[in-house]
Amino acid sequence: MTHETAGAPGRDFIRDIIESDMAAGKSQVVTRFPPEPNGYLHIGHAKAIQINFGVARQYGGRCHLRFDDTNPTKEEQEYIDAIKRDVHWLGFDWGPHLYYASDYFEQLYEWAEHLIRTGKAYVDDLGAEEMRAMRGNLTEPGRDSPYRDRSVAENLDLFRRMRAGEFPSGARVLRARIDMASGNMNLRDPVLYRILHAEHPRTGSKWYIYPTYDFAHGQSDAIEGVTHSLCSLEFEDHRPLYNWLIEHLPVPSRPRQYEFARLNLSYTVLSKRFLTELVRQGRVSGWDDPRMPTLAALRRRGVPPAAIRDFVNRAGIARANSVVDIAMFEHSIRELLNKTAPRRMAVLRPLKLVIENYPAGAGEELEAVNNPEDPAAGTRRIAFGRELYVEQDDFMEDPPKNFYRLSPGREVRLRYAYFVTCRDVVKNSAGEITELICTYDPLTRGGNASDGRKVRATLHWVSAAHAPRAEIRLYNPLFARPDPGAGGDFMADLNPHSLERLTGARVEAALATAIPEEPIQFERQGYFCADVDSAPDHLVFNRTVGLRDSWAKVQGAG
Numbered sequence: 001m002t003h004e005t006a007g008a009p010g011r012d013f014i015r016d017i018i019e020s021d022m023a024a025g026k027s028q029v030v031t032r033f034p035p036e037p038n039g040y041l042h043i044g045h046a047k048a049i050q051i052n053f054g055v056a057r058q059y060g061g062r063c064h065l066r067f068d069d070t071n072p073t074k075e076e077q078e079y080i081d082a083i084k085r086d087v088h089w090l091g092f093d094w095g096p097h098l099y100y101a102s103d104y105f106e107q108l109y110e111w112a113e114h115l116i117r118t119g120k121a122y123v124d125d126l127g128a129e130e131m132r133a134m135r136g137n138l139t140e141p142g143r144d145s146p147y148r149d150r151s152v153a154e155n156l157d158l159f160r161r162m163r164a165g166e167f168p169s170g171a172r173v174l175r176a177r178i179d180m181a182s183g184n185m186n187l188r189d190p191v192l193y194r195i196l197h198a199e200h201p202r203t204g205s206k207w208y209i210y211p212t213y214d215f216a217h218g219q220s221d222a223i224e225g226v227t228h229s230l231c232s233l234e235f236e237d238h239r240p241l242y243n244w245l246i247e248h249l250p251v252p253s254r255p256r257q258y259e260f261a262r263l264n265l266s267y268t269v270l271s272k273r274f275l276t277e278l279v280r281q282g283r284v285s286g287w288d289d290p291r292m293p294t295l296a297a298l299r300r301r302g303v304p305p306a307a308i309r310d311f312v313n314r315a316g317i318a319r320a321n322s323v324v325d326i327a328m329f330e331h332s333i334r335e336l337l338n339k340t341a342p343r344r345m346a347v348l349r350p351l352k353l354v355i356e357n358y359p360a361g362a363g364e365e366l367e368a369v370n371n372p373e374d375p376a377a378g379t380r381r382i383a384f385g386r387e388l389y390v391e392q393d394d395f396m397e398d399p400p401k402n403f404y405r406l407s408p409g410r411e412v413r414l415r416y417a418y419f420v421t422c423r424d425v426v427k428n429s430a431g432e433i434t435e436l437i438c439t440y441d442p443l444t445r446g447g448n449a450s451d452g453r454k455v456r457a458t459l460h461w462v463s464a465a466h467a468p469r470a471e472i473r474l475y476n477p478l479f480a481r482p483d484p485g486a487g488g489d490f491m492a493d494l495n496p497h498s499l500e501r502l503t504g505a506r507v508e509a510a511l512a513t514a515i516p517e518e519p520i521q522f523e524r525q526g527y528f529c530a531d532v533d534s535a536p537d538h539l540v541f542n543r544t545v546g547l548r549d550s551w552a553k554v555q556g557a558g
Contacts (some may be wrong), residue, residue: 008184012317012545014051014203017258021166029061029509031226033087033094033166034101034217037067038074040287041086043329044232045269046389047263050213050312052230053092064224065094067100070216072200082238082287086295089142090305092124097224100305101216104223108162111219111249112193120193120248122148123158124175131173142188151255162195164210165521169197178244186241190214218242222251229490230257232262233321247339254314257295263315264323267477269295270483283494284478290531290542291478291498295448301475302519302544304340312388313464325478330545337519337544342370342377345415345460346507346541348472349387352464353436355420358386363465368416368445382508383487387464389506394459397425404456406436413458415523419444467506470539474500497511505541519544 018029031052034042041049053242056063069075080448087094115121124131136142147169162172174193182188197556198493199205216239221229229242236259244253270293278284278292280534286295290301298308311332315324345368363385370377399407406412411421417475418440426435443450447458451550480495487493507522514530522528526546 014055014230014260015058015316015327017054021510022059022228026227026286027292028057028227029056030064030225030234031056031061031230032064032066032099032221032224032226034068035083036064036071036213036219037069037076037079037083038071038076038084039272039276040082042270042272042275042293043265043268043298044263044293045086045306046090046295047260047315048232048310048311048389049087049090049092050232051260051317051457053087053094054230055230061227062097062227063092063094064097064099066099066101066220066224068213068220069200069202070101070210070213071196072198072210073449075201077201077421082296083500089299090241090295091309099220099224100202101211101220102175102200104220105203107223108219109209111161111251112211112215113156114249115176115192116159117152118248119152119177121155121174121176123155123162123171124148124152124189128170131191138183138185139273142181145175145189147543148189149405152474153423156306162209163191163207163226165197166210166414167195169195170210171195174363176241176244178241184237184240186214187244187374190241190530207449213242214238214374218245218249218255219249222246222249222253225253226255227253229257231257231259232421233259233319233362234262235259241521261318263319264321265293265314265329266323266326266482267479267484268326269479269490274490275486290475292472292497293478299517300532301542302527303333304519307336309337312346321482323483331549333545334527334547334549339373340371341519341521341527343368343521343523344370344508344511345382345462346363346460346470346472346505346511346525346528347389347391347460347467348502348505348522348525349392350504350506351395351433351436352463353388353390353420353438354551355386355388355438356423357439360386363463366416380510381461382416382510383466385463385465388414388461389464390436390459390461391437392433395433396456397433405459406457411455413455415458415460416447417445417461418442418447419449419455443464444490457487459496460525462506464506464509466509466511468512469503470505470507470511470541472502472505472541472543476500476541507541508537512536514539514541 033049033052053063086274124145135331136141156235173191178187180188193209194211242257288296288300290297311329365381366384367379368382395406408422420438420440422438428434476498478498479493481493484493516530516532519529527544528541530539531542
């Protein structure tokens with residue numbers, strides 16, 4: 001999909017619908033983002049957030065944040081707080097329009113009684129398994145419950161006793177009386193209320209019955225005056241029930257539901273149920289483990305909210321589900337961070353380099369550029385001395401033909417510093433290289449030779465005397481295959497190499513005061529940020545994304 005501006009929202013069927021409605025006289029656009037507070041938001045939710053808040057903002061309307069808190073057995077205040085925090089972090093604000101489905105429990109109950117009185121709902125005593133068996137399937141119609149023809153008076157009596165807590169959890173339900181032969185399974189007398197003796201985060205122990213999501217959702221939209229109820233595609237089959245309830249209840253407004261394709265990413269699972277299981281089983285350290293696709297995890301990993309918004313816009317809004325290559329998401333991250341992230345030097349797998357002709361005990365400060373993409377970012381001073389650390393991978397004792405980095409007798413450039421030449425190699429008793437003995441050319445200060453000679457490689461480095469130790473956490477996809485769970489077992493597809501910890505890294509002195517979650521580019525390594533676990537005596541950095549951009553190559557090939 002192409003856009004007028006890279007990363008900017010273009011025209012799509014939702015905007016076409018809204019513009020048509022406004023042309024027909026609809027005065028204001030009102031949308032809502034209605035999460036269930038039973039887990040943390042993930043990147044799939046970012047699409048729903050951006051669509052709902054984005055179109056409301058674009059067309060001068062408003063977007064509500066509403067918690068559809070109808071299942072107290074799975075909902076927690078922690079999730080409510082996290083959702084608010086994530087929506088704000090992503091760049092959106094609901095202003096005074098914060099609502100809860102639980103705000104409407106009394107009204108919903110009255111409407112349930114209205115359905116009973118009009119013969120559109122009944123109390124059913126069937127157990128869950130019996131009810132499921134009698135619903136039929138896609139090729140066979142369902143069968144009527146033996147309790148379907150109870151009188152209005154009996155249904156009202158039983159429903160009021162359900163509310164009073166007279167029956168145990170699961171003993172009875174309230175069902176809509178629609179059509180057990182409908183081709184849409186959601187219209188085969190769906191459950192509207194169930195008995196749950198459970199403490200609710202907001203209403204406490206006041207209620208013993210709770211509305212289902214399907215019953216609460218559309219009616220909450222109507223109470224709030226929502227005009228466009230924008231949902232992901234899995235709710236398409238629920239739309240006839242949404243409309244049926246709106247038509248048969250005395251609601252104050254008549255919202256319309258429209259569905260868009262959800263955001264699916266390769267190497268990623270966005271099922272909240274499965275993400276909850278990962279946390280519960282300890283397969284990850286928590287909802288904000290940087291390997292998770294949650295917004296909290298992406299924030300901890302250093303992904304800027306602007307990159308997520310850009311990615312959602314690039315992915316576009318369509319009617320059909322598809323899977324987006326995760327490389328496209330990483331491209332949005334790199335494109336933004338390349339322009340904004342300050343540069344620093346860090347050596348992840350250190351190898352000591354000693355400049356034998358540099359004066360012992362001497363040192364100096366060199367000037368380094370903070371961001372070559374942003375001249376306004378200025379420069380910084382970095383310490384240099386006789387003993388340095390370079391990357392182990394930047395040296396080979398017996399290199400192949402196309403290896404241009406450091407090796408015996410070869411000259412290379414140290415970034416912002418000098419040309420150095422390797423003269424000798426020191427090894428331990430096991431034959432492992434522990435130190436490189438080099439010489440430097442003092443006339444190449446700043447990384448350029450006065451005689452114009454060239455070198456093929458530039459290495460990053462840190463001063464041994466000034467570089468604090470750090471733990472580096474290298475994150476890779478949580479799953480080892482692009483379509484996790486395709487074989488039937490998500491857990492079997494977990495990537496055993498999704499996290500690599502490097503505990504002996506050395507980093508530029510300025511990184512000792514790095515602020516958690518603020519992106520930094522480690523030169524020649526990738527984009528990183530300090531972790532929330534980081535402390536002055538134990539620096540910890542998370543890799544946000546590497547430098548290589550495979551998506552840009554795909555675009556170029558196209």
